[in-house]
């Protein structure tokens with residue numbers, strides 16, 4: 205039995221805890237505080253697992269300092285000023301909980317939906333912790349490392365670090381091929397200390413591991429390492445272009461090179477599977493596990509739609525119909541390979557659509573240029589491969605179209621996560637053909653987990669999204685207006701989706717679906 209159950213009446217008549225016969229009002233206050241914190245976490249969809257987890261901050265004004273020193277206080281004030289400049293009114297749930305945990309120096313595995321502000325959730329504590337003088341003022345070398353799977357994402361994180369640390373003397377480096385050479389030149393150091401002029405380095409694993417292997421950098425002074433898109437970085441199959449090893453091998457080498465006894469590690473992603481959880485046990489020390497919202501679901505602000513297009517030819521038809529109905533740019537269209545992306549690009553250019561195509565074979569300059577033009581609204585429809593499926597924050601993407609069916613639920617979550625970010629509403633349309641039927645169930649599960657109504661639409665019903673459609677819900681009923689029209693593949697489709705209920709609002713659209 206717990207001590208508090210041995211309570212007695214306090215002066216006010218309220219039961220209070222006793223310890224060795226002495227009334228402990230603090231214990232009561234503590235248990236009230238714990239209950240308030242638990243209640244707040246429930247409200248925000250925050251779940252934590254681990255010992256002695258710091259309380260969440262309910263507002264930016266509760267942001268903790270790394271230490272009580274004047275220096276740390278000044279860093280906090282500068283950061284709060286920069287947050288204010290960003291016009292962020294309150295922290296997002298992942299920021300509320302991750303920031304105090306990381307500022308307290310704890311290792312962390314955090315899973316939170318796409319577009320929920322994870323970048324600032326690790327950038328802010330890194331600034332708070334490293335934006336103060338070193339314990340040993342004589343010491344030098346890199347103090348913080350941020351790893352991301354693509355150069356585009358690393359560049360985006362770098363921009364956020366620079367923006368949020370403005371006004372504090374933190375030297376931040378984006379490690380590019382040219383950047384590595386420049387870093388060495390700028391510091392005037394010999395090649396063994398190419399990055400020692402920097403406090404924080406943002407990089408892909410490949411770029412950094414190349415310097416580690418050449419013994420061009422020493423990472424022994426690193427105090428904090430963050431892996432963004434950690435599941436991708438831990439993926440034994442995924443390698444970055446042209447490298448000889450999967451990400452996981454490169455990450456392993458970087459982590460081994462960060463040999464500081466007290467190095468703090470944090471892993472973030474929108475999709476955290478069992479494999480990452482297991483690996484994190486060996487990488488993190490006494491970690492805290494943080495989850496926001498429903499694990500491995502799509503972000504709540506995305507309206508997710510499945511569109512059955514019959515065969516391959518139906519895809520172009522469907523996208524042209526969407527265009528005719530009036531697409532609201534910016535729109536991202538995902539395809540499985542660069543050849544397919546190029547082919548669609550030529551079709552859409554022919555249709556007079558303001559579009560461009562992004563894939564790994566484009567030069568770095570072209571990639572930068574396309575991203576810039578898409579960000580500024582010059583390109584309305586960006587056709588792309590999974591290269592930009594993860595992490596990239598294009599503001600205000602109204603629609604994501606999965607022209608090719610994603611190869612996994614994880615890929616689906618990240619692709620559609622390019623819309624519906626930071627509380628904005630977005631639409632994700634996924635086209636599928638008969639040959640995608642086998643993979644359909646896993647995506648349907650994500651849609652269900654996301655709490656979305658599931659609409660499976662035939663081509664004809666695109667005219668009136670939602671109205672002339674099949675509406676599938678979890679109810680254990682089957683209502684069919686015209687049983688004769690439920691022929692295969694319509695029936696097979698419903699079975700594949702695991703639909704327990706069918707409301708046929710427009711029989712004609714179902715016929716179309718069967719015929720497509």
Ligand SMILES: Nc1ncnc2c1ncn2[C@@H]1O[C@H](COP(=O)(O)OP(=O)(O)OP(=O)(O)O)[C@@H](O)[C@H]1O
Nearest residue numbers: 292294295296318319320321322323474595597626
């Ligand atoms: N507290 C906040 N209030 C409002 N907007 C915010 C806040 N924090 C971050 N944002 C904005 O939210 C958007 C999404 O943030 P971010 O890119 O960090 O998402 P993410 O969780 O890393 O997504 P993904 O999983 O796709 O990488 C960005 O435009 C960012 O500027």
